[in-house]
Amino acid sequence: MSNENALTALPSGSMDAYISAAFQLPMLSAEEEKSLAIRLRDHKDLQAAQTLITSHIRFVVRIARNYSGYGLALPDLIQEGTVGLMKAVKRFDPEMGVRLVSFAVHWIKAEIHEYILKNWRIVKVATTKAQRKLFFNLRSSKKRLGWFSKEEVNDVAQDLGVKPETVMEMESRLSGQDIAFDGPMQDDDDQLTATPAGYLSDMRMEPASLLESSDSESQMKQRLINAMQDLDERSREILQARWLGDKKSTLHELAERFQVSAERIRQIEKNAMKKLKAQLL
Numbered sequence: 001m002s003n004e005n006a007l008t009a010l011p012s013g014s015m016d017a018y019i020s021a022a023f024q025l026p027m028l029s030a031e032e033e034k035s036l037a038i039r040l041r042d043h044k045d046l047q048a049a050q051t052l053i054t055s056h057i058r059f060v061v062r063i064a065r066n067y068s069g070y071g072l073a074l075p076d077l078i079q080e081g082t083v084g085l086m087k088a089v090k091r092f093d094p095e096m097g098v099r100l101v102s103f104a105v106h107w108i109k110a111e112i113h114e115y116i117l118k119n120w121r122i123v124k125v126a127t128t129k130a131q132r133k134l135f136f137n138l139r140s141s142k143k144r145l146g147w148f149s150k151e152e153v154n155d156v157a158q159d160l161g162v163k164p165e166t167v168m169e170m171e172s173r174l175s176g177q178d179i180a181f182d183g184p185m186q187d188d189d190d191q192l193t194a195t196p197a198g199y200l201s202d203m204r205m206e207p208a209s210l211l212e213s214s215d216s217e218s219q220m221k222q223r224l225i226n227a228m229q230d231l232d233e234r235s236r237e238i239l240q241a242r243w244l245g246d247k248k249s250t251l252h253e254l255a256e257r258f259q260v261s262a263e264r265i266r267q268i269e270k271n272a273m274k275k276l277k278a279q280l281l
Helices: 002-006 015-024 030-043 046-054 057-065 074-091 100-119 129-141 150-160 164-175 189-194 207-229 233-244 251-258 262-280
Strands: none
Touching: 015 057, 015 074, 030 046, 046 074, 057 074, 057 100, 074 100, 100 129, 129 150, 129 164, 150 164, 207 233, 207 262, 233 251, 233 262, 251 262
């Protein structure tokens, strides 16, 4: 296999050199790709896996470049896309009758999407399936700069199969910016009002909050005491030894003490915790 022999390790020093080398590597024919995939599937051939991966890095680079507008470093996007490619290679079935690149596109994009959602902002902007769909399609769906009109909101919602309220909420999130809680120190105290620290009240030392917290803690402690008293003596002693003492006892220590197996101690502990939880909720 001439193409396989030509595939060598990609350089790791410069990203430009890495990308250049990726595009210079020869592409695999359908026959070569299928043969390598069979070797990987049937014989766990890691060299075959490496060849499949390196020959498709160029596609990862092309896909990653499409996400350069999110303000994240291209090397990081390529790295995440390569993780997706590796997952695709692991799951690729050479008997499906499709090329690896067609199968791998979903996995490459999925890893890049997950990375962008986690790192685009400090606060995650998309959590539900509908929000994730909107996040990557809202920009391309805009017909003009600025806020959507009511008609545009309805059009986008219909095109993407989501509610208009979801479109408006996501547009608001995309238009916002991360703000530091306290911000940089300023000589002028008036400057602090621009950050949350300047206008949010600290309620931790407020007398009513302190009293409420103290009462809640006392009530919870009393409920725990009452719940413990409802347990049988052995269950109570096991919980106290496992969780309430200064020195926590192991399952084997308690097994020796009560002359039962460690698994039996674990079962008693689990049942006792379940009873406590039922009474405390």
